[in-house]
Amino acid sequence: MALRRALILLADGAEEMEVIITSDVLRRAGIEVTLGGLLGSSPITCARKARILPDATVDDAVKTSHDVIILPGGLPGSQTLADTPKVGDILRSQLSSGGYIAAICAAPIAFASHSIQKGATLTSFPGVRGKLEEAGYNYSEDRVVVDGKMITSRGPGTAFEFALKLVEILVSAEEAKKLHEGMLLK
Amino acid sequence: MALRRALILLADGAEEMEVIITSDVLRRAGIEVTLGGLLGSSPITCARKARILPDATVDDAVKTSHDVIILPGGLPGSQTLADTPKVGDILRSQLSSGGYIAAICAAPIAFASHSIQKGATLTSFPGVRGKLEEAGYNYSEDRVVVDGKMITSRGPGTAFEFALKLVEILVSAEEAKKLHEGMLLK
């Protein structure tokens, strides 16, 4: 299998469980994951105060192509993703080159603010449902939703399912099943 | 409620999901969590390459008392916890002052190597079961095991249950239930 690459966009206030469950599970599947610092390479202070070092700046990371660009939730991290024009540019460029985009928890608000795939079906943290419906998305309460090249999920408690769905799409259903068992998920 | 405090012992090769799910869930419950660097305050490179900054060194952190000392799994992190005499001292001092000790995944091997509560019932990552039985523990396949002041669990996929059991013990069953729902766990 060709090497798969994923880029996770990190800003202060990212939900650390969503960042770390996703990066760890994807790396277990052999996917090369970069934690990209949106505003540079300084440590990120997450929503619940864990401090994580980016692997690279986003500006450097996007010089390489990625199979999926991932937006973790958490506040104010998701709001920063929604407010930063560069995130819109990255998402549009990713879709135009045929790649996947993924967001969990509150992060789908960044799709809304950057007008990405409006009208598509998605899910999110329940608290931002109204915002997404107003923006014109078709809302689902499924724990993980795949609509074309867009994958969304609901919160820390669905992060393993989100990560395993990405493994299923980028690697194989067999690999996702093997990881599910090996990590002792229910 | 009095402020509750938890100390997580961090060494290179710690399983980042077990570190972060535990710290995040406990902090959501209002517990003050310190990620203590076993060998200093430099960033820890985790088992799947995430780099996390300790909040303090373990030497500084243990000047304050904690309700629970937590050992995350992951390799070689668990082996370092098992091989470092200071960890044995911290665990013995914690038990003698009536506090809790907790370990997940491969980390219960540190209880064995430091001769902590031999004969007690515990669980672990299946791969180290043999070692723990040889060391004289009574082995359980339950996802989380509480025996007196010792709490153990099995792996990344049981980390939410492990963290919520700690919340139940240190805060309340109501708080654990509220978090379970708020995080959208199944």
Ligand SMILES: [Cu+]
């Ligand atoms: Cu969130």
